[in-house]
Amino acid sequence: SGIAYIEKAIDIIYSTKADKGEIRRINVNVAPLHVEEYRRLKSAGIGTYQLFQETYHLSTYKEMHPTGPKGNYNYRLSALSRAMEAGIDDVGMGVLFGLYDYKFEVLALLCHARQLEKEYGVGPHTVSVPRIEPAAGAPISINPPHAVSDEDFMKLVAILRLAIPYTGIILSTRESTELRNRLFHIGASQISTNSRTYPGGYTAADEESASKGQFSIGDKRTTCEVIKHISNDGFAPSFCTACYRVGRTGHEFMEFAKPGEIQRFCLPNSILSFKEYLLDYGDEELRRTGDTLIRSQTASIEDTKLRNATIKKLEEIEQGKRDLYF
CATH class of the missing domain: 3.20.20.70 (Aldolase class I)
Structure with missing residues (x-):
């Protein structure tokens, strides 16, 4: 069927x-x-x-x-x-x-x-x-x-x-x-x-x-060309699937999304998923642009504990780990 x-x-x-x-x-x-x-x-x-x-x-x-x-x-x-x-x-x-x-x-x-x-x-x-x-x-x-x-x-x-x-x-x-x-x-x-x-x-x-x-x-x-333009425009490309992995869907998603609190997760998760993409699929030009954007966006995370945790996960991705998220 x-x-x-x-x-x-x-x-x-x-x-x-x-x-x-x-x-x-x-x-x-x-x-x-x-x-x-x-x-x-x-x-x-x-x-x-x-x-x-x-x-x-x-x-x-x-x-x-x-x-x-x-x-x-x-x-x-x-x-x-x-x-x-x-x-x-x-x-x-x-x-x-x-x-x-x-x-x-x-x-x-x-x-x-x-x-x-x-x-x-x-x-x-x-x-x-x-x-x-x-x-x-x-x-x-x-x-x-x-x-x-x-x-x-x-x-x-x-x-x-x-x-x-x-x-x-x-x-x-x-x-x-x-x-x-x-x-x-x-x-x-x-x-x-x-x-x-x-x-x-x-x-x-x-x-x-x-x-x-x-x-x-x-x-x-191509996907790479689109991401280059997005990055050069100052937007953060995101390949995040974290909400689905932790069950943050439906009612729970709405509870975070409607008041805008979902951004607490969205920014660090977009940074982590973008870093994966850069290492696995990006060319040298995109990696340079992307890494500059990642440093800037990581620094903008206001919560010190969350910012430090994001930096630690970025280091783990550099060492070969994948599929990390909050």
């Missing part, structure tokens, strides 16, 4: 070890499931379960999905609630901007987030904000009915950051390099890099296959 295939894939990914590391957390974006299937997904050890409504506007949704498994608006809308009922306490939501008026979509998404928090005590761990981009076989992608300009896109990201300050706002590689760089200063906090959106994309990188992707790529930089 579909869920059995997903369970097997997750198990293979977690059990695969490379010379310099392994996958420590798998976020899953799959079609709506039944409660029992979500329980199996939870047991498989996933991080965040993501599902995008695409559009909250009912008549537009029905027009876009007149038949097939995706055609049930209410079943999709209630999927995150079923995931919560099954014990998945970190969920991600999103809208495909361009299908309907972005103002309506943002308000509907915020209402959905508030409903989850009211009913389950936990709001969305992440919010994704993809815009429609040209894609093969999708005529509507060439001329979206409610295209969102760059200016309005930046505005909606800022609004989401103000309205849900605790959530991670995710940008895909659909957006251009320049726009993604600007959005970091406005409210975006997570990005994908080096994406391939077509079947077999990470084994066959030819242009013909790329033209058949789910959407066109706006930012084609």
